[in-house]
Amino acid sequence: MxxxxxxxxxxxxxxxxxxxxxxxxxxxxxxxxxxxxxxxxxxxxxxxxxxxxxxxxxxxxxxxxxxxxxxxxxxxxxxxxxxxxxxxxxxxxxxxxxxxxxxxxxxxxxxxxxxxxxxxxxxxxxxxxxxxxxxxxxxxxxxxxxxxxxxxxxxxxxxxxxxxxxxxxxxxxxxxxxxxxxxxxxxxxxxxxxxxxxHRSTLLHAMMVAMSNGLNLSDHDVVMPVVPMFHVNAWGMPHAAPMLGAKLVLPGPKMADGEMLQKLIVTEQVTCSTGVPTIWQALLDYLESSGKRIDCLQEIGVGGSASPASLFERMKQYGVSVHQGWGMTEMSPVGTFNRVRAAVCDKSQSELDTLALKQGTPLFGVQMKIVDEQGNTLPHDGLQMGELCVRAPTVCSRYFQVEGAAESHDEAGWLRTGDIATIDADGYLMITDRRKDLIKSGGEWICSIELENIAMNQPNITAAAVIAVPHNRWGERPLLVAVSKGEPVDKAEMASWYRGKVADWWIPDDIVWIKALPYTATGKLNKRILRDQFCDYFGAASCQPRTSSVV
Known part of the structure; x- marks a missing residue:
């Protein structure tokens, strides 16, 4: 009936x-x-x-x-x-x-x-x-x-x-x-x-993003998406803001201009904004060099890549709270958002600070699980890592005009994301790496994202990437590729920075300084270019170096 x-x-x-x-x-x-x-x-x-x-x-x-x-x-x-x-x-x-x-x-x-x-x-x-x-x-x-x-x-x-x-x-x-x-x-x-x-998936996604465990929007807000409308619907903001009546501030071609962003935030009294970490670092660099403020801005949503702890600390100095999220084009795109849930309020401040570095809990309607290489579901204990699989009314079932079965989906319809993650008992997702970016050294896995986050907290580093480089003895070893903020540190000093934060065998074997890291057209770090550039760095016999224009 x-x-x-x-x-x-x-x-x-x-x-x-x-x-x-x-x-x-x-x-x-x-x-x-x-x-x-x-x-x-x-x-x-x-x-x-x-x-x-x-x-x-x-x-x-x-x-x-x-x-x-x-x-x-x-x-x-x-x-x-x-x-x-x-x-x-x-x-x-x-x-x-x-x-x-x-x-x-x-x-x-x-x-x-x-x-x-x-x-x-x-x-x-x-x-x-x-x-x-x-x-x-x-x-x-x-x-x-x-x-x-x-x-x-x-x-x-x-x-x-x-x-x-x-x-x-x-x-x-x-x-x-x-x-x-x-x-x-x-x-x-x-x-x-x-x-x-x-239409259905777009409308549902806008509702999911706007809810209290998402961006928590209302007509009292002034929202500025510093994400392009030419990619994944600007994370749903062009639909969510009108749905709730929020004032909408659109930065046009000035998305990466720290000075213009500061001016827009103050002039239009922006309360909430969204963007990738590099955007916020550009804004913070301008604020620190100019001495200007953004007192009306209350919080930002960050996605596209993992945010280093230093971004949280720098934003806190301006009274802005940072909330990480996670998603992908196939998900409309937002799948999770990180807010402090009632179930974790009794944790210590240091525990909450660690929790903030995770990608958050699923938006309403999103189901998540992690699986091993055989497709077996792994427990949500915050320890075991597996490939993240998702399904929701806002997740694509197959790709446009692609013939045959979708290799990206399992038999039950779950989308295999290619992200390696943990999920803790409270439901918080932690992306530990992309499957293709994991480093397998001596038969054991090393997570590049964790090494990058630690590197980004080093005072002399402004951008960092850790890549797998072929190695004759260990199969692969991690190499840190970084952009210097001041005087570059040497290999020994960087190893000392890592020591005590990760297992000794995780520590990158060396550090290479370059002028700028390569990014994809959507603002994500392009490690494929770096792997091509440095594939013979450790002189592995199996390496087949290809030309690149990075350094």
Whole structure:
């Protein structure tokens, strides 16, 4: 017997209509390239969203069409998010920081019909245009007066496109499983793979992120996602903030600019923000050099890579609490968030400080387990390490247009994440490494992330990576590759820093100083490049060095 409740699909359209009705005066503030700081309100945003939907319908957009974006985190990109998805098409966000070959592959694999692009990326698209297989035209995100000279076919300025369109649009009542957006993984192993989100998964993810054990948002908050809208929906903030009526601050192309971030935080009175550790280190470096403050900021969510303890300590000096999270493109993307639960409140401060370094507990709806190499479930005792597996209504079941069974999923439908982790008795997840980054020395495992976190607390180190390097005797040994903050320390001093914190045989055999570490297009440390660069460092006979341009 079914319940006798209204059958109303869970659609992103609901977020838009709710925000416009209940929170029409909440602000959206953007940093833009063509008009400086732009500000308007939710009611203005969604009026323009309807105009854009009309314009795209006039251009022939149909339900299921893929419409691509190469754009910054600003108000026009937000309008595209809602207009495309709510009209029944698919908003395909493309990361412009990927290699050109990857961008071309992604655009062709998705068979995008139109591309919305920031003016900065026009030259890139002009170069790729001869090899684009399905693209019919381009919309440049600017005014007619700032429209660049371009050879892109059917190119039109965004403001010209929507200017004369009606302000009303009849939104279709879609099935909640209708695809809403598409994002490709970084492709560090093979071609990028597409993750196709639905209206239902996106709406549920926004609710999960906004809940009290997540970001704990309300219309009293001012939220600034310092994460790009061109990758995994900016961690859900473009949907969660309007759902709760929070003021939304979008940093545009200035996401890595510490000075601009400080200015936005203070001017707009930002209370909550999200971003990767490198973003916050850039902000802290600016604060320390300028003497300026961020007193209104209460907390930040951190993800993308593990946060060193030094980040927590530095932020604490400015009255900001740091909360780690964990997720992946396949999870919409957030899966866990770290807050102090009632069950652990009686722990000592030192125990709570250690707990804060973990990736947290699952958001509502997310199930987690760890398994050994044979797929057997391991106990949640905080000690045994295994591969993390997840499932949830917000986790992809397979990849977009990939034939055959999903090798990333087990027979019961759990997603094998490739992360090695522990889960303690209180449910707190601790990512100890990526499976591909574990170091096997003398038959025993060494966790690179733990060694990196310890290195990052050394006063003379500003960035660190620990990689597995082939070794004739031990199979692999850890090598520390670091960026110096001041005078580089030598091997003996670094070994002394590690001693007592980890087993002696875990201590990296040497340290190499470089000018900068390589990162992927999504801000994650790219250890594959480092492993290629230093694979013959210990002179192992099995090493096959390849060329690289890191050092």
């Amino acid at each position: 079914n319940g006798l409740m209204m059958d109303q699909p869970l659609l992103i359209t609901m977020i838009m209509q709710h925000a416009e009705t209940v929170y029409p005066t909440s602000e959206i503030v953007s940093v833009t390239q063509d008009q400086g700081i732009h500000r308007y309100r939710y009611r203005d945003c969604f009026r323009r969203v309807r105009q854009l939907a009309n314009a795209m319908q006039r251009l022939g957009m149909k339900e299921g069409d893929r419409i691509a974006t190469l754009a910054w985190t600003d108000f026009r990109h937000l309008e595209i998010y809602y207009a495309i998805a709510c009209a029944g098409a698919i908003c395909h966000t493309v990361n412009p920081r990927l290699f050109e070959e990857q961008i071309l592959y992604i655009l062709n694999h998705a068979a995008d019909r139109w591309i919305f692009t920031d003016p900065l990326f026009v030259p890139l698209l002009e170069k790729l245009q001869p090899d684009l297989e399905a693209v019919e035209g381009f919309v440049v995100l600017t005014h007619e007066s700032a429209m660049p000279e371009t050879s892109l076919k059917n190119a039109i300025a965004y403001e010209t496109l929507i200017d004369d369109e009606p302000e009303d649009f009849a939104w279709p009542v879609l099935d909640e499983y209708t695809a809403s957006s598409l994002c490709y993984t970084s492709g560090t192993t093979g071609n990028p793979k597409g993750v196709l989100y639905s």
